[in-house]
Amino acid sequence: MRWWRGLAAAGAMLAALAAAAGLRPTAKERGGYPSAADAYSRPPLRFGSGGLFKVALFADLHYGENAWTDWGPAQDAGSDRVMAAVLDAEKPDFVVYLGDLVTANNLPIPNASLYWDRAVSAARGRGVPWAAVFGNHDDMPFEWPPEWFSPDGVPPLRCPPTSMSASGVDQGCSFRGTPRIDLITTEISKNRLSYSSNGPKDLWPGVSNYVLQVLSRSHGDPALLMYFLDSGGGSYTEVLSSAQVKWFQSQSQFLNPNGRIPELIFWHIPSTAYVKVAPKANSEIKKPCVGSINKENVAPQAAEWGMMVALAKRPSVKAVFVGHNHGLDWCCPYEKMWLCFSRHTGYGGYGNWPKGARIIQITESPFSTVSWIRMENGTKHSDVTLSS
Structure with missing residues (x-):
């Protein structure tokens, strides 16, 4: 891996190679939108002094639902509490927001970034870096509730203090969604702790496609690769495209040609492979599977184009x-x-099951990955060894 150290020393050369390979495209190549690298100089992610790297996954927060009622804001406050409890108990090195940070189809304002910002504030307030991928609700068009067409009509809007778009234009308060690119551009341009990226333009309409490296605690070589992929939904079909498959193959071959670096993958909507391995809905979860709730059928992507x-x-x-x-x-x-x-x-979204988050702990040497669930009430369960 000394070749990588040599490239790192030649910063300009590395940037050019990475841009050419699609790892970190320039702002011009992305159509002028900034990435985390464009906005700030982020320090590299690195295994800690104990050789550990711990990640907390926050999934399906669904901020912003029914903001015109008392119920909606109460749900958001509940989501705040869950993330605070998990972060304070686990003290992770990194957070992954695993999609559906907001419920855009239920947001009565033109700038969902205001709710997105609240979602990431839990990590930001504790100085924990993070990255995000999109879910199917994050830019879904607003759905007008049928009861709003009754004699009672449309309720008064409860708008946030500002309704500025990502471009800085005050758009007032109206019923329409916020595009993916506006959400992620606002996040990465305003947060030094954000490691999100909007990815190569030729993968659009998918946006959150990028790779993050975690460096060894003792030298500058990558010791872990984390791939983030946009599984669609909302403004387009729920799918990982053939173009994304080719992009992954190109990136993995460029960054990890010999497969010596362990790789973890993150996206929002399960692939059809999840259906194949799933325990029967509402049945007991038996080994080799590990978990605590199995209350529904897997809702997979619309198609499989080769990613698995x-x-x-x-x-x-x-x-x-x-x-x-x-x-x-x-x-x-x-x-x-x-x-x-x-x-x-999150307390938003369907289901009243107790809330929590999956934790992933990676040990650099000898490499191993273990995971468990940390609940809002502080309990821990479903320990599983994913690699050793």
């Missing part, structure tokens, strides 16, 4: 993590990797 085949061909891929199904929190083996759900973190 590409992942299965790489022994370096240890696990895939998704959200989307609020009533599932299991991990099951598939091929030589694990397929895991997070835990429904």
